[in-house]
Amino acid sequence: MTVTVATLGFPRIGARRELKFALERHWSGQDDTAALHATAATLRGTAWACQRDLGADHIPAGDFSLYDHVLDTSVMLGAVPARYAHPGGPVDLSTYFAMARGATAEVGAGPDGAACCAGAGHTAQEMTKWFDTNYHYMVPELTADTMLALSSTRILDDYREARAQGIAARPVLLGPVTWALLAKGHGVDPLDHLDAAVAIYADVLAQLAALGADWVQIDEPGLVLDLTDAQRDAFTRSYARLAGAGPKLMLATYFGAIGDNLDCALALPVAGLHIDLVRAPEQLESVLAAARPDLLLSLGIIDGRNVWRADLERLLDRLEPVAATRDLILAPSCSLLHTPVDLALETALDPEIAQWLAFAVQKIAELDVLKRALNHGRAAVGDALAASTAAAAARAASPRIHDAAVAARLAAVTPDQARRTSDFAIRQPLQAARLNLPAFPTTTIGSFPQTPGVRHARAQFMRGEIDAAAYEGFLRTETAETVHWQESIGLDVLVHGEFERNDMVQYFGERLSGFAFTRSAWVQSYGSRCVRPPILYGDVARPAPMTVDWWAYAQGLTERPMKGMLTGPVTILNWSFVRDDQPRAVSCRQIALAIRDEVIDLEAAGAKLIQIDEAALREGLPLRRRDWAAYLDWAVESFRLSASGVRDETQIHTHMCYSEFNDILPAIGAMDADVISIETARSQMELLEGFADYRYPNDIGPGVYDIHAPRVPAADEMVALLRLALAHLPAGQIWVNPDCGLKTRKWPEVRPALIALVAAARTLRAAA
Missing domain, CATH: 3.20.20.210 (TIM Barrel)
Structure with a gap:
């Protein structure tokens, strides 16, 4: 043979x-x-x-x-x-990339003087x-x-x-x-x-x-x-x-x-x-x-x-x-x-x-x-x-694999730790009174463009060409400019931009025990988008706060509410190379406890809104329906364990992107996030049919700006999408936001798109 x-x-x-x-x-x-x-x-x-x-x-x-x-x-x-x-015949490269990224056409100068696009193309x-x-x-x-x-x-x-x-x-x-x-x-x-x-x-x-x-x-x-x-x-x-x-x-x-x-x-x-x-x-x-x-x-x-x-x-x-x-x-x-x-x-x-x-x-x-x-x-x-x-x-x-303190803490977790103190119906009015936001509140998902300047400064710091003080000064300037610009265009809930973060998973993994990191271990996520998944090799704990200082700095620049921005435990797990010597559920719960510590520290520092992104929750769903319940039980429990240590008046957001959700809506409802933001621009709000049929009770931010394509939608296009959303959801349930974070986009695209997003929300308010 x-x-x-x-x-x-x-x-x-x-x-x-x-x-x-x-x-x-x-x-x-x-x-x-x-x-x-x-x-x-x-x-x-x-x-x-x-x-x-x-x-x-x-x-x-x-x-x-x-x-x-x-x-x-x-x-x-x-x-x-x-x-x-x-027209038929061989498909040329421009059509190929239009199918992948959308097609656009320049229509003039944006607010910063750079050429931009709006509404044109496909x-x-x-x-x-x-x-x-x-x-x-x-x-x-x-x-x-x-x-x-x-x-x-x-x-x-x-x-x-x-x-x-x-x-x-x-x-x-x-x-x-x-x-x-x-x-x-x-x-x-x-x-x-x-x-x-x-x-x-x-x-x-x-x-x-x-x-x-x-x-x-x-x-x-x-x-x-x-x-x-x-x-x-x-x-x-x-x-x-x-x-x-x-x-x-x-x-x-x-x-x-x-x-x-x-x-x-x-x-x-x-x-x-x-x-x-x-x-x-x-x-x-x-x-x-x-x-x-x-x-x-x-x-x-x-x-x-x-x-x-x-x-x-x-x-x-x-x-x-x-x-x-x-x-x-x-x-x-x-x-x-x-x-x-x-x-x-x-x-x-x-x-x-x-x-x-x-x-x-x-x-x-x-x-x-x-x-x-x-x-x-x-x-x-x-x-x-x-x-x-x-x-x-x-x-x-290897003694680096197991941590007795982590195991003991996990064993001591009680069911009450994975539940908010009160139901959403009680939390919602408390949060509304504290935040005092208008109808159709506007926000973004978290990150802003990682420009060549940002990447260059990070590379200089990593090579030792600038010291920590110089690098932090650069990041503070980028953060301050982004916070003030968001204020200037009228966004209601701000983010700090995440310029200090290399990746939404890697950044946290570098600050948690049990993770190792590479320099060249890139894998393709889509198109030209590549990621370097952390290697989760051992038990996970949080030695120190990871985001509190940057959130406090950004909040100190504005009177408007600033979201604390975290990556959720299921996403950190699913976007890492995970150890194969224990059940994934155990590793996920360990991460959840570490994120819980960060959530509690952000609230103690004054954060009124904390977003815990679970972009990969649907991605981890087993391919066979008979295996769904077991996965969703521990995945939802892990999210709730990370999110449920806060008071009723603290608003928990989550974000999920580019997945089919209709078949797991009960699990999404069980997560009990106060606000969920989802991708709906490419699907023309089709996903909301399922949320409406399920009678999803909490607030929803259906994305109105497809950030995975270079084209910039005009305000009237976003208004049309929001009106489609209103066919499925009551106005009081809807937030207005992009589909996903803006890290991969360029400022000449982001600026006109977010200005249009704010204008679309105002149009809906005026018509209410």
Whole structure:
């Protein structure tokens, strides 16, 4: 029997975020299309060569994207919404980026004299989370008038490019059924377009076969979801056609167990099946028992979503009996898109912690060790196995992992600590009297633009080129200017701008015990947006206040209320690389107690409003409905534990972004935040239908400004959105705010947008 190694996908951004910077140069007009494509080609070639040199036998072509692989699939199929006025034929780069970011046109000078845009162009497609990850994808849009046609040959071009570089690549496509399951139909069931999509896939597969491809990887993570009979039938119907199109198909599932869809999956006429044995190790036995003998199995045995080094001896104990009976492919559980590129770049990371880690490069090397051990015996890789075993033992025994004081505090938590003293109906009038805000109160979500000047000053401080006093003076100036500007345009509730914060999770993790941090471990969140998730390796506590001084400084600059700004425990957990040696619920409760301490200190300092962002609560929801209740119980309890130590008159806000909430509204209601702000601009307030049907009792800030796109909406556009909101909610329940924080935007966009936001609120007040 033979064992080989495959990678399902590799990080796109480059080891030093080369793609991010190339995209931003292109969008700003500094680089032309040729320069962007040249950078992309270099990144692809480097990734292919890296994977080959590490021992991968099946290397993906087509996993690279300039923005998002789901968007790439929509473009390949010609699913371009009518508002982009695409005439048919190949989709050009400007249309592609318009679908991702919106399109805009300059209309004059903004308040600061810079050119700005307002009202012109077209909104971007909706964006939401890719399954239960922090990666965002562009939601396909389908109507009865959508006419699908092959409109991009990128997958063919990438395969040719790989072959020209001597890489015997395996093309990878997002599967047609999963693409349809992720799509939003406007007056149509997306599956109504499936047959047309499958015809295009069949054409593409035939062209790949003609180019020499003998295998094609088709990703169908939709098979790990709860599916209806009609959806299972869609898989059966689609693959009956695709199986004869040319190359052999490796059907890739990931992010969970196939479960009750196993019979459907194993009946599909495909040549190979990939299963995730990290998220669902228990499914191996059922797959082995039912799979036909000639089905090539790809086993996802290295974690493609986390950074912990594998215990290779333990994996071999499980794999050796399987490898003795059939050919196997070993692979990461999913695409390595979700991991940093190379641990070797982390020269300043604590060596004890570094020995416990593996990034994308190291994970492929681990797979190669397993392959050689299974093909040639453990003795062939004895040194590598010994190093793996020693690292696992060192991590388990490290005194840095467990803190007895944290465990004792958690054990002493009572149910009353996770409940506000009074119900919202009692709290609301007390808060209204204390804050004295107008109808449709205006605020922002928290952050303001992190300009090149802010980033440069931070880099100077990190390099030791300026001292702490100079850096703090710079930050105070930025904060003061932002506070005074918010006052000048008439915002009702202010924020300090968060210029001292590098990231909404990293900033807090750096001030909590149990976290480690990297310099180059970037992963893609969406487009050019990259994040460096903290590494949560041990028990969590708060040694000292984290935000109180900056809040007090900002509040001292104004008579208007200043929100305290915190990241919630569930979001800190879900946006970190989390330890895998204890339940996630335990780690989350530890973080919740640390945030609770900060909330109490902010209130004691005089904060009347405290926002605890839980942007990632929906993201962490298990993919199978049967597992929801357990997750939501501890996630909601963690938020409440962080928020419930304050008096009735202190107003607790939370923020959630870019997720579908309607199916978890009871849990959102159970969080009992006084005000929740949510993304609704791209969806045209559609999310509020669910809140209205549920009769959500607390206040809501439906976003009226899509901050993930460069276009600036005019005041009348925001007024129209607020009037849509009023169709679902009473006026007294509505706050007015952007969709999300403004960190990634530029001041020439932010200034006119927030001026328009204030004007929209005033228009609604005047009409009330």
